[in-house]
Each structure stands twice: as C-alpha cells, then as structure tokens.
Amino acid sequence: MQKIPLMLAKAGMVLAKDVFRNDSPSGIPICGKDTLLTDNLLTRLDHLDVKSIYVQGHPVWIDGDRSLDDLLESLDQRFKKVRQDPLTSKLYDIYVEYLKRSMGDDGGRKAE
Amino acid sequence: MDEKRNELKKIIMDTKTLPTLPGVINKLNSLSENDKSSVQEMAKVVSSDQVLSARILRLANSPSYGFYRVSTISNAMILLGVNVVRSLALSSSIFEIMEKTSIGLWEHSLGVGVAANLLARKLGLPECEEISTAALLHDIGKVIINLKCSEAETLICRTINDRQVYMWEAEREIIDTDHAEVGGWLAKSWFLPDKLSEPIAFHHDVNFSVNHRIKTSVVHVADVLIKASGFGDSGDGYVPQIQRIAWDTLKLDEQFLAEVVEELEDKLVEVKNFSLELQSNDVSGS
Numbered sequence: 001m002q003k004i005p006l007m008l009a010k011a012g013m014v015l016a017k018d019v020f021r022n023d024s025p026s027g028i029p030i031c032g033k034d035t036l037l038t039d040n041l042l043t044r045l046d047h048l049d050v051k052s053i054y055v056q057g058h059p060v061w062i063d064g065d066r067s068l069d070d071l072l073e074s075l076d077q078r079f080k081k082v083r084q085d086p087l088t089s090k091l092y093d094i095y096v097e098y099l100k101r102s103m104g105d106d107g108g109r110k111a112e
Numbered sequence: 113m114d115e116k117r118n119e120l121k122k123i124i125m126d127t128k129t130l131p132t133l134p135g136v137i138n139k140l141n142s143l144s145e146n147d148k149s150s151v152q153e154m155a156k157v158v159s160s161d162q163v164l165s166a167r168i169l170r171l172a173n174s175p176s177y178g179f180y181r182v183s184t185i186s187n188a189m190i191l192l193g194v195n196v197v198r199s200l201a202l203s204s205s206i207f208e209i210m211e212k213t214s215i216g217l218w219e220h221s222l223g224v225g226v227a228a229n230l231l232a233r234k235l236g237l238p239e240c241e242e243i244s245t246a247a248l249l250h251d252i253g254k255v256i257i258n259l260k261c262s263e264a265e266t267l268i269c270r271t272i273n274d275r276q277v278y279m280w281e282a283e284r285e286i287i288d289t290d291h292a293e294v295g296g297w298l299a300k301s302w303f304l305p306d307k308l309s310e311p312i313a314f315h316h317d318v319n320f321s322v323n324h325r326i327k328t329s330v331v332h333v334a335d336v337l338i339k340a341s342g343f344g345d346s347g348d349g350y351v352p353q354i355q356r357i358a359w360d361t362l363k364l365d366e367q368f369l370a371e372v373v374e375e376l377e378d379k380l381v382e383v384k385n386f387s388l389e390l391q392s393n394d395v396s397g398s
Binding site for chain 2: 003004005006007051052074075077078079080081082085087088090091092093094095097098102
C-alpha cells in the first residue's frame, strides 16, 4: 500500500483504502477500497477536492525509481556528518527502520 | 572582520531595496497596536490589497498550518492570529521570490513548517501557529543573501560542493555571517515579535535563544527532521546535529521521535502535492 498525491494517480491503479470527503475518516465516504481507478473516476475525485489516496502496491516512485538499497545509501550520505552523534544517530536508526518497513512488505523493489 | 559584517548588514538591510513592505503593512501595524481595533477592521485593511491578500491566503492554506480552505483574510486572522497574518503579509514577497528561484528551498521551508506544527501539536505546546510561522520563515535569510550578494552566493555553493561543509559554515567563511543571523536582522527590521525572530535567528544554535527556547528548539528539530527525510533542498544535503539542549528542552525520546517520523512522512506526501499543484497552476497561469 502506498499513499500518493491524486495528481500522480493513474487509471489502472487500485484503491487500498476507502476515500473520504475532505481526506478525513469523519467525512462522507466517496469511494470504497479495491475500486479500480479510471480516468473518469480520477476527474471526479479531483472535483471533490480529494488530495491524496492510498493505492495497492507501490506504483509511484517519486524519487525516480529507487530501490531500498538506494534509499539507504542516500540516507547514509545525508547523515554522514552526524552518525557518531549519540542523539542524531537515534534519528538515523529510526529512519532506517522506517524505510525498511515502508519499502519492505509490499511492492518494495530489491536491488540486484 | 566585524567591519565587513557591518557593511554587509547595511547592504542587506537597505530597506529601500528590500522586496516587501507594501503600504498596507504600516496601517496594519498601527491598527494592531491599538487595543480598540477589531479583527474585522484589520482584515478590511489587508483585503484592500488584492495581490497581497491572495499571497497571504496561499500561505495560510499551505499544509504547514493544517487548516484547509482558509478563504478570507478575516478567517485567517481568527484562525491564525493577527501576528501570524502580519508576518505572512511581510514575508509574502520573499516567498514569491523563493517559489520562483528555488523550488527546493520553498519545499524545504514548507516541510519544516509542517514538521514544526506536528511537533508542537504532539507536545501540546501553546501557540502552534506562531511556531509554524517561525518554521516557515526560518530560512528567509537565504533568499536575502541570494538577492543581495549573488556573487558570494555562487562562492558559497562552490564551497559546499568542494569541501562538503554545511551551508552556514560556508556562509560564515565567505560573508562573515550566516542565513540565520541575516534572517534575524530581517525579522527585527520588520518588527516581528521575539517569538518569531528568535527561532529564525537561532535555529542552528538553540543556546542563544533566551526568551523563546521552546519554540526555537521545535524549529531546530523540525529542520533536522526535514533534512533527515531528504525532502526539498535547503542548499546542502547534510543532516545537522540535534542539539542536546533542544532535545532536553522538549523532553524528546526515541519512541516519540519514531511516531513523529511516521506521521511526518505521511504528511509530506500532501506537501509535495501542494507544491506540485502550485507549480502547475503557475505554468498554466502564465
């Protein structure tokens, strides 16, 4: 499952969560999960001011098709000045965990 | 060295060439000093400048505040407070320039605004809107340096690339000051309250913040979080150190930080969306 901006959604993707009005679970439900998205439906969601949706798998690669290994490598690069710092390295560990979790289970690509 | 810095301060803070200060602001200032003036009155003054109103509403509707669809200036004043609207009015032209010249910095600023808002709410701090605003504005010094010292700016960028230093390190070496200090000067020259100018001026070193250490700590940590996430582009790609003083002031722990990262990453999708939408509007609008 991946949360994506509506602007990047395309026909053929499948909703992984119900869509609600105002992006809030207390809003009016508009569209149920497991619905196959069509161009028509996307236009209607846009008119209803839906900003983002959850879709199945991991179809959008905003960072330009990056594998987990790639993402971890750029994380290392960003943290390279502070890896030895006791506090900031905690944040590093949190991000490593986060990336593994969000990329690992469904649809995460493995670099060969 | 001090001479060079003072001279630079003069150039940078030459109000005649600063890209802002519409006449409306003076009226707004005198109104906000008067206890008897109402929000409606102040909103009317701002609304009389349509371009300015549009810019303010654009920022007020950014994900940094978490309210969507703020559609009128008087709504914005009630939801965000007069102080915040005044600061947005003052800084709106700087944001306009930032949007046009550096999408990366604009996204970084929005991201830090969102992160600060999230931290402040989760910590149950008062004046969340002020904190978001300070976070949104924390890097305005960079825009000013870029505008007023474009030659030095090129040199700064080269130094960052060649020697892999933080932007503030390169700035101090080349112009003898840094964007945080410049941002602080600007905030002072606009008469922004301390609760906004302190976080802007000391977001790299919370120790210097005396009166608003909590707010400054939030902006500092929010900046670190966004750089850790790799969202936007603030000039250098290196995560700064989380200062112990900020960690202790906010009584952070790992569990809390992990929750924040999870929620923040979710929200950053919306921020990206917001920024993409603005860019596509700009393309179709021009």
